[in-house]
Amino acid sequence: MVSVNADGNSKALIQVRGLNKTYRRGGEPIQVLQGLNLDVDKGDFVAFMGPSGSGKTTLLNLLGGLDVPTAGAISVAGDEITHMSSGRLTEWRARHVGFVFQMYNLVPVLTASQNVELPLLLTRLSRSERKAHVEAALAIVGLQGRADHFPRQLSGGQEQRVAIARAVVSDPTFLLCDEPTGDLDRKSADEIMALIEELVRQHKKTVLMVTHDPVVAARAHTVLHLEKGVLVEAAKSSPGAAAGGAA
Amino acid sequence: MAIPVIYNFRSVKERWTSAIVAVLGIAGTVGVFVAMLALARGFRATLVSSGSYDNAIVMRAGATSEMMSGITLDTVKILQDEPGVARLEGQPMVTSEVVVVAPFPLRSTGTDANVQVRGVSANVLTVRKNVKIIEGRMFQPGLSELVVGRNATNTYAGLTLGNRVRFGGGEWSVVGVFDAGDSAFDSEAWCDSRVLDDVYKRPTNIFQSATLHLTSPDALQALKDAVSKDPRLDVDVAREVEYYAKQSQTFTRLITVLGGLVAAVMGIGAIFGALNTMYSAVSERGREIAVMRALGFGALAVVFSFLIEALLISFVGGAIGCVAVLPLNGFTTGTMNWQTFSHMAFAFRITPNLLAGGIIFALGMGVAGGLLPAIHAAMRPISSALRSL
Numbered sequence: 001m002v003s004v005n006a007d008g009n010s011k012a013l014i015q016v017r018g019l020n021k022t023y024r025r026g027g028e029p030i031q032v033l034q035g036l037n038l039d040v041d042k043g044d045f046v047a048f049m050g051p052s053g054s055g056k057t058t059l060l061n062l063l064g065g066l067d068v069p070t071a072g073a074i075s076v077a078g079d080e081i082t083h084m085s086s087g088r089l090t091e092w093r094a095r096h097v098g099f100v101f102q103m104y105n106l107v108p109v110l111t112a113s114q115n116v117e118l119p120l121l122l123t124r125l126s127r128s129e130r131k132a133h134v135e136a137a138l139a140i141v142g143l144q145g146r147a148d149h150f151p152r153q154l155s156g157g158q159e160q161r162v163a164i165a166r167a168v169v170s171d172p173t174f175l176l177c178d179e180p181t182g183d184l185d186r187k188s189a190d191e192i193m194a195l196i197e198e199l200v201r202q203h204k205k206t207v208l209m210v211t212h213d214p215v216v217a218a219r220a221h222t223v224l225h226l227e228k229g230v231l232v233e234a235a236k237s238s239p240g241a242a243a244g245g246a247a
Numbered sequence: 248m249a250i251p252v253i254y255n256f257r258s259v260k261e262r263w264t265s266a267i268v269a270v271l272g273i274a275g276t277v278g279v280f281v282a283m284l285a286l287a288r289g290f291r292a293t294l295v296s297s298g299s300y301d302n303a304i305v306m307r308a309g310a311t312s313e314m315m316s317g318i319t320l321d322t323v324k325i326l327q328d329e330p331g332v333a334r335l336e337g338q339p340m341v342t343s344e345v346v347v348v349a350p351f352p353l354r355s356t357g358t359d360a361n362v363q364v365r366g367v368s369a370n371v372l373t374v375r376k377n378v379k380i381i382e383g384r385m386f387q388p389g390l391s392e393l394v395v396g397r398n399a400t401n402t403y404a405g406l407t408l409g410n411r412v413r414f415g416g417g418e419w420s421v422v423g424v425f426d427a428g429d430s431a432f433d434s435e436a437w438c439d440s441r442v443l444d445d446v447y448k449r450p451t452n453i454f455q456s457a458t459l460h461l462t463s464p465d466a467l468q469a470l471k472d473a474v475s476k477d478p479r480l481d482v483d484v485a486r487e488v489e490y491y492a493k494q495s496q497t498f499t500r501l502i503t504v505l506g507g508l509v510a511a512v513m514g515i516g517a518i519f520g521a522l523n524t525m526y527s528a529v530s531e532r533g534r535e536i537a538v539m540r541a542l543g544f545g546a547l548a549v550v551f552s553f554l555i556e557a558l559l560i561s562f563v564g565g566a567i568g569c570v571a572v573l574p575l576n577g578f579t580t581g582t583m584n585w586q587t588f589s590h591m592a593f594a595f596r597i598t599p600n601l602l603a604g605g606i607i608f609a610l611g612m613g614v615a616g617g618l619l620p621a622i623h624a625a626m627r628p629i630s631s632a633l634r635s636l
Contacts, residue, residue, distance in 0.1 A: 061630040066541055087545060094543020101633065105538045109257035121251065122543045166542075 002046050002222040003039040004231040012039035013206055014063065014174065019072035020229075021058055032058050034229030036072070040174075045200045045207045047217035050226035056210040057178055059226065063208060064097045064176045065089045077173055094122040098167030102179035104159040106151040112162045113138065113147040119170040137165035140203075141195060157188030164195060174206035175199070181216050193219050250544055250552040258528065259559055265524050266560050269616065272520035273564025273609050274571065276513040281605040282572045283506025285595040287499045290582070293593035294495040297430035298488030300464045302374065303331075305457045305474075308481045312494065313346050313455045318482060320452035325480060329473045331466030332459050335373055340460035342368040342375070345440050347447055349414035351403035353581075353590075360581075360590035362403060364393075364414070365432075366440030374460045378432060383408050383423035388439045391446065394423035396433035398592035402581060406436060417446035431491070431584070434591045458487060498584070514612055517564075521616025525557050529624040536624050537632030546625035553624050557617020558610055565609025569602045 003012075016038040022031045032055035040046055048056045061067040063074060065081050073082050076096055084092060098119075106115045113134050120130040138144050141161035151159055160180060167175050177196065181189035193216055199205040200221075209220060217223045224231045259266050298304075305326055310316035320343070326332065327339035334340060345366040350359040369388040372378055386392035395406045400421075405412045410421045419438065427433045444451045461467060464486075471484045485493075529536070536549055576597035584591040 058630075064541070066633070067628070067630045090540070090543055090545045093541065097541075099538075099541050101538075103534075105534060105633070107254065107535050107538070109254060109261050110251075114251070114253070118539070118544075119542050 001039075001041050002044050002224070002233075004037055004224060004233055013042045013044075013077055014038065014040040014208075015073075015075045016063070017073045019059075019062065019074065020070045021055065021062060021067075022070045031229060033062075033069070033072075036230050038224075038231055040206060040208065042206050043200065043204050045197070045219075045221045046209065047220035047223045048208070048210045048226060048231070049212070049214070049217050049223060052212075054226040055229060056226055060176050060178050060208065060210050064099060065093045094119065094170070096173040098170070098172040098175040100160070100163050100167050100175060100177040100180045102182040104151070104156070104163045104183075106159055106162055106166075108151050111148050111150055112143060112154065112165075115151070115162055116165045116169050119166060123170060133169050134165075137169040138162075140168065140199075141165045155188070156184050157191055160184060160188070160192050161195065164192070164199075168199060168203070168205065174208060177207060177209040179211055180209065181211070181213060189213070189216065250539060250548050252555060255552060255556040255559055258532070259556060262528065262531070265527055269517070269521040269524035269560050270564040270567065272513075272517035273561050273612050274567035276510060276517040276612065277565045277568030277605045277609045278572045279513055280506065280510035280608055281569055281597065281601055282575055282595070283502060283509065284601055284604070285572070285575060285597045286580075287502035287506065288598065288601065289593045289596035290502065290591075291492070291495040291499045292596050293429060293433075293591065294431050294491040294584075295488060296377075296428055296491075297432055298486070298491040299375065299377065300486065300488055301333075301461045302487035303459045303461055303467055303470055303484050304487045304490045305459065305482050305484050306455070308483050310483065313344070316455045318343075318454050318457060320454070322480060322482060323454060323457050325477065326457055326459060326474070326482075329459075329470055329477075331461050331470035331473070333462045335370075338370070340370065340374050341457055342371045343440060343454040343457045344368070345443055345449065345453075345455050347415065347443065349436075351405055351412070351414075354402060354404050357404075360403070362399060362406070362590065363435045364443065365435050365437050366443030367437050368440060371437065374458055375427075375432070377428045377430065379426050380423050381426045383421075386422055386438055389442065390439070391417055391419045391442055392422045393419045393436045393438050394425050395421055395436045397424060397426050398433040398579065398581075399436055400424050402434070402590075402592050415443075415446045416448075429594065431591050431593075434581070494584070498582070510608070514608070517612050518616045521557060521561065521612060522620065524560065525553065525617045525620035526623070528556065529553065529620045533624075533627065533632045536627070537629045540625075540629045541633065549625040550618075550621040553621030554614065554617050557613040557621070559613075561609045561613025561616070562606065564612075565606040568609065569605045573597060 016036060019033050019036040021033040022029050048059060050056050062069050069082055073080060079092060081089060081092060116134045116137050117130055120133055138147055141164050143158060143161050146154060146158060181192050184192060196207060197219060200207055211217050224233055306316035307318055323343045327341050332339050347364050348361040349364050351362045353360050386394050400406050406421060408421055408424055412419050441451060467486055474480050474482060474484050539549060575595040577594050579592055579594045581590050581592040
């Protein structure tokens with residue numbers, strides 16, 4: 001269950017209270033987020049939409065511990081992350097967050113399996129355990145046969161699948177997807193969204209996704225719009241209607 | 248947990264054109280550094296190997312080299328009976344010596360260079376056991392005959408076996424060639440000291456040094472004690488090997504300081520090369536670094552990773568520099584020995600320790616050139632780096 005009011009479920013997996021983020025540009029303060037509230041339960045699939053510059057990626061960065069808010073609190077599974085030191089936040093990210101980026105952001109000099117293995121290097125798993133996890137993650141995204149391929153040898157859709165495998169391999173608490181289909185054609189985008197849906201449905205993953213694409217957003221359980229620094233719940237339309245509308 | 252080293256290996260391989268600038272800069276610097284030190288070490292080794300642990304050299308008190316020294320025949324006779332001086336068939340193992348310099352043309356350029364001509368006692372080969380006649384024979388006492396060192400015969404025109412040469416107003420026959428184990432003696436010509444005195448019209452009872460063979464290396468202290476207590480003697484006694492080590496100090500220090508300066512200036516250039524390469528690596532891979540940080544690799548892991556990369560580049564540069572100068576090892580050159588004002592041949596000496604020093608110097612340049620870019624990479628805000636192109 002997703003709520004954008006401060007009186008939401010106090011046992012929610014992700015709780016955001018009074019979140020503010022202000023940037024300074026040319027000496028002028030720009031307030032991007034203004035007292036934003038959000039509750040996300042385990043297993044939810046939330047899409048954030050909004051015009052460019054509305055603060056969608058900023059919100060995702062704050063939720064992922066990549067940036068710190070000007071004010072407000074974020075707690076995930078009981079951990080209050082806004083006051084963590086940089087070192088603790090780094091450890092927290094490794095344990096709790098899986099990132100999927102628009103540009104895939106695979107390390108070009110590492111093979112697909114080596115890219116997927118990266119988060120596991122931060123765990124206590126043995127080499128053989130890591131290998132088993134990597135194979136399982138690549139199997140989930142359907143790329144078992146591409147383990148030894150370098151990113152330049154893969155298509156855009158395949159690269160994003162590897163990125164998703166990298167995001168889920170360490171079984172993080174939730175996934176943050178920043179425009180995961182933004183650089184893909186419609187067919188590849190559909191495949192990636194089907195994969196993300198499968199992660200939510202079969203593997204009970206919690207996914208928070210930023211997108212510009214209403215067709216993609218419509219596949220989430222909840223679509224939230226960022227307007228004037230706060231989240232507003234959008235009317236839920238069926239995926240089929242959204243797809244039809246876009247077509 | 249550290250970022251896997253394979254990442255650095257492959258990144259360097261991927262960007263080899265950028266890394267090559269740093270590699271060549273460091274290779275050049277290390278090459279000069281190793282070559283200069285090999286020169287200094289070769290010079291020192293040549294002089295030090297001239298001395299022996301079980302020989303003592305005696306000179307006038309206060310004299311810093313044989314050229315500045317003078318001791319009388321009476322002094323030599325007193326020294327022969329001092330404790331610690333070895334005897335062979337009842338005769339003291341002492342060579343009293345005079346040295347002069349004589350000009351001979353270098354084979355390489357045809358220009359004259361000073362050759363040290365040493366007048367020695369007839370028993371010199373029993374005192375200096377590292378010297379062996381390898382061609383011809385030893386000079387006959389009382390005759391104008393020369394035996395010349397292996398380097399001398401190769402370096403100077405005229406000093407060849409069977410030849411006759413003129414210097415000091417006399418005519419001399421070259422009757423033998425000796426091998427002194429690559430020591431400074433190899434650049435000298437030896438003859439009977441009395442004949443040399445006669446030809447040069449020097450007083451026959453004045454020598455410049457006496458070299459005494461000791462009963463054992465430990466006998467030096469007993470000799471020194473006896474000499475210092477003898478009121479008839481006003482001389483300094485030193486272990487021969489230490490005397491020659493001291494002789495090498497001026498030139499060795501000069502070369503080391505000059506070499507150090509040149510290497511330091513080149514090193515600064517090489518560090519800037521490494522800085523440029525590493526900053527460009529950080530700049531090109533800003534998003535990769537941000538992704539690593541987002542995945543949970545700490546700032547220290549990033550610093551360590553980029554340092555590893557800088558060290559990898561500098562190690563390759565250092566190794567190339569070392570390998571490039573390796574052919575110089577054993578290459579013979581010559582220079583003026585400012586203590587004796589004579590030309591001395593010596594070989595570049597590249598030792599494993601020197602090569603290790605070159606690699607350490609290279610790694611030092613790598614750290615100096617890699618640390619700031621590595622810190623810069625680690626400190627860049629992740630969120631903005633993720634948006635970089």
